Amino acid sequence: MNIEKRVKQLVEEKIADKPNLFLVDVKMHSNGKLMILVDGDNGIGIDECVAISRHVGFHLEEENVIETAYNLEVSSPGVDFPLASVRQYAKNIGRTLAIKMADGGKREGKLTGITEDAIIIEEKIKEKGKKAETVESVIPIDKITEAKVLISFK
Structure with a gap:
């Protein structure tokens, strides 16, 4: 069974009743760290991260999905994490983005809207x-390879 696929299902189950939350990414690293990134239209609180962690951890143990020791980490993507979904773009309207284009070019500008x-x-x-x-x-x-929010300290 694909660990990441099962974890995605478990996270989706847990947040199904919270329409403002959404899964960003799940990654099982070779060092045994299982990283779950969840975000919310208005951010995500520590309590929600803990609830997701408990739900996923409980089911992974019950189903014996991972046979080796692992470290489960649930968090929201940090500011240095590239935007991965339309919902993340929507959440960052009004902020300045640094954009890497598929053609190798770079662009920068204030995000004013999305389609x-x-x-x-x-x-x-x-x-x-x-x-x-x-x-x-x-x-x-589909022409963007990476978009990150630029933090201004002005």
Whole structure:
């Protein structure tokens, strides 16, 4: 049985009655660390992480899914974690993103909106000899290899 697939099912079961929560990622690392990343439209609290951890841990033990020693960790993705879903983009509207494009290019701008398959950012474009202009750009999500929220300390 695929460990990550079973863990995803268990997490989805546990958060089924909490529509504001969503699963971001599940990864079983070779060092025995089982990492579950869950987020919420309004963030996620420690109590919710603990409840998910207990639910998943209990079922993994009952079903003897993992035969070696492992370390279960449930948390929300940190600011350095790339955005992985439309819901995460939606949650970060108004923030500045650093975007790596599939063609190797890099873009940066304030996320102002999302559609089903694209994001809308305001980015400053500077042409030689002209003042920088702020333009609205629509970027298809499938052309993005990585998008991270830039934290400003101004």
